[in-house]
Amino acid sequence: MLNEDWLTATRMLNDTFQQNLLDKQSAVEFSTLKIDGYYMCKSQSSWFRCRLLTKTNSIPNKENLLTVHLIDWGMERQIPISDLREMSSSMSRQPICCVQCRLSGVTNGPLASVTTLASCYQLLNYHDYEVRVLSNDLILLNHNNESINDQIINLLNPDLTMRKEEYLEDEFRHQTILNVADEYWSILASYRGDDHQTNDFYVLMCDKTTTEVDKALAAIDYHQYNTKEPRTMHPLCIKPR
Numbered sequence: 001m002l003n004e005d006w007l008t009a010t011r012m013l014n015d016t017f018q019q020n021l022l023d024k025q026s027a028v029e030f031s032t033l034k035i036d037g038y039y040m041c042k043s044q045s046s047w048f049r050c051r052l053l054t055k056t057n058s059i060p061n062k063e064n065l066l067t068v069h070l071i072d073w074g075m076e077r078q079i080p081i082s083d084l085r086e087m088s089s090s091m092s093r094q095p096i097c098c099v100q101c102r103l104s105g106v107t108n109g110p111l112a113s114v115t116t117l118a119s120c121y122q123l124l125n126y127h128d129y130e131v132r133v134l135s136n137d138l139i140l141l142n143h144n145n146e147s148i149n150d151q152i153i154n155l156l157n158p159d160l161t162m163r164k165e166e167y168l169e170d171e172f173r174h175q176t177i178l179n180v181a182d183e184y185w186s187i188l189a190s191y192r193g194d195d196h197q198t199n200d201f202y203v204l205m206c207d208k209t210t211t212e213v214d215k216a217l218a219a220i221d222y223h224q225y226n227t228k229e230p231r232t233m234h235p236l237c238i239k240p241r
Contacts, residue, residue: 009094013048013072018091022047028084033066038092041068042083048072049091052084072097101139103149109156116155123148123155185211 012018022040033052041050050068053076065078123143130142141148178184186203206214 005095006097009072009097012091012094013097019047022085025085027082028086030081033081033084038071038087039068040085040087040091041070041077041079042085043070043077043079047085049087049096050077070098074098074100099137101137103152104134104138104140105149105153106156119155120152123151187211187214 022042028039035052035054037052039050039052040047042048048070049072050070053067053069066081066084067076067078068084069076124141126143128143129148132140132142134140185206185208187206189202189204191202192200
């Protein structure tokens, strides 16, 4: 979500007036509960938006605890039905503040120890991260230029070392694979030389069509299109802004 959406939603959830209204509101009737229905639930003296996970026909009586998923925080809680309220339309209009993602390279499995779990929590409890979305819900996390994915992989599998090929496939899934004797079109992007006789060339991979279009664009007199006088368009019919 966009930052302003998140701020709007959190302001709404933390609004004192809304919280007081929910305190005074009647609890949800047991007979009206719906699996996967959205409600407001009370946890640690505050009200949160939630989704009901417990099947109502598996509850012997209304005194039993219900399992809910806090949709804005991504965690589950068990609460009594007395702490459940209907969600108002104003609450349902704001976007959800939490989505479920998977860390690339991290597979499901038993944790080695409680200490390992605590270390994982610590790595995932920073205030801000750099996030790169690889596909759908698969992401790479970085914090202060350090890979969170790699650190968690090392915690969960201390004896496992990822092959370089696997890491590159994961990190640069769309990178062109270069083979000896292959021929490509490319553009020289930059060159670096220093006193240590280091000469590095950086190129942009392209194809013949891209090269021809770039040459044609470079030949256009951009200034002529900034005047109000009608001009003959370039043969490529490209009018740059």
